[in-house]
Amino acid sequence: MRKSLVIFYAIIIYAVAELMWWGYMLVSLQPRRFAMIMGEGSMFVLVFLFGAFHLHRSISKEQKLQEQKKNFLLSVTHELKSPLASIKILLQTIQKRELNRAQILDFIDKSLLDVERLDDMVENMLLASKIDNQSYTFPKAQFNLSMLVDNIVNRLQITKCDCNQQIIHSEIEPKIEITGDKFALTSVVTNLVENAIKYSKPCQAVDVKLFSKEGRVYLQVADHGIGIADNEKTRIFDKFYRVGSEDTRNTKGTGLGLYIVKEVLDKHQASIRVKDNRPAGSVFEVVFA
Known part of the structure; x- marks a missing residue:
């Protein structure tokens, strides 16, 4: 994405420089039409820069969105691994050690809390996806x-x-x-x-x-x-x-x-x-x- 922005700015600078050069050449050849050339050239430059500005904003917005998606995937990976690791350790402890009933129930309760945490996260992702796709009807x-x-x-x-x-x-x-x-x-x-x-x-x-x-x-x-x-x-x-x-x-x-x-x-x-x-x-x- 950074390479694309560099190329984009280079093209903008080149286009503006070429426009100024051709404007200078036209004025040199037809000095009587200086006002018309400057007026039309200025309008073209303004329109060009306006379009370039909005294109720059779109590229920057897309770049930021991609970065946010990357962070989202990293966060989801961490959010999934943490409770899964906790559940795995608790179940392995129950499996390998001689525990009394109270300890077993305590470990099961902790595992269920982690399962609920995973369930909430999955429900969030599913609901967000349905909202984006406009496939959820919100039955009331x-x-x-x-x-x-x-x-x-x-x-x-x-x-x-x-x-x-x-x-x-x-x-x-x-x-x-x-x-x-x-x-x-x-x-x-x-x-x-x-x-x-x-x-x-x-x-x-x-x-x-x-x-x-x-x-x-x-x-x-x-x-x-x-x-x-x-x-x-x-x-x-x-x-x-x-x-x-x-x-x-x-x-x-x-x-x-x-x-x-x-x-x-x-x-x-x-x-x-x-x-x-x-x-x-x-x-x-x-x-x-």
Whole structure:
């Protein structure tokens, strides 16, 4: 891609230089037509440079997309290998060692958590592919959103820190019902909560709130993590985009989660915005009209 850009710039420079040379030659041969030659030449140069500028933007955009796809593939490979390696070690331990029932059940529970993590990632990739291909119809039906959010919070709850405290603090108003695609909205809530956990420090609290107000339903997911810079707030919902530099980033992910969130919510005429939390972190607020 870099070689193509060098060739592209070389052609642009050559074309402009040739145009200026022929313009000079025409003026030398017909000095009385200087104004006409300069006017038409200037217009041609402007149109040429305008086209070259947009072509440059398209090439740069494609180059950036290819780089993001490359990072996506590397991230997916890592995301797949990590839980698979964990499951393999746990199963081999059960197979080769004499363990009591409590230890076996603990290892099985840990394996199931890794399986759920793999399942979430696969569902994300499948849903993103269907959204891109416009092959997913988003079938809608009425369901209990309160129960859905509560189930996801319980599934993702982390209780391995000091004093075994719960990391996800939830305030869920009961019996809130909406009409929508339950499968797709499950992905929305899961991605928002997992994203908050991912960008928080270990054992740092994540707050999930679901409530209704003035005929609207609000879902808020807040963390106290690294936060999001203002210049990145408008880009975090782009496909494959991830906060921070690829060279220094330590968090896992594929860059599909928030893209899916935005696409699904658009199909439900719902809005999402991100704002700064205090004293640190981010708050994602979803509003169902």
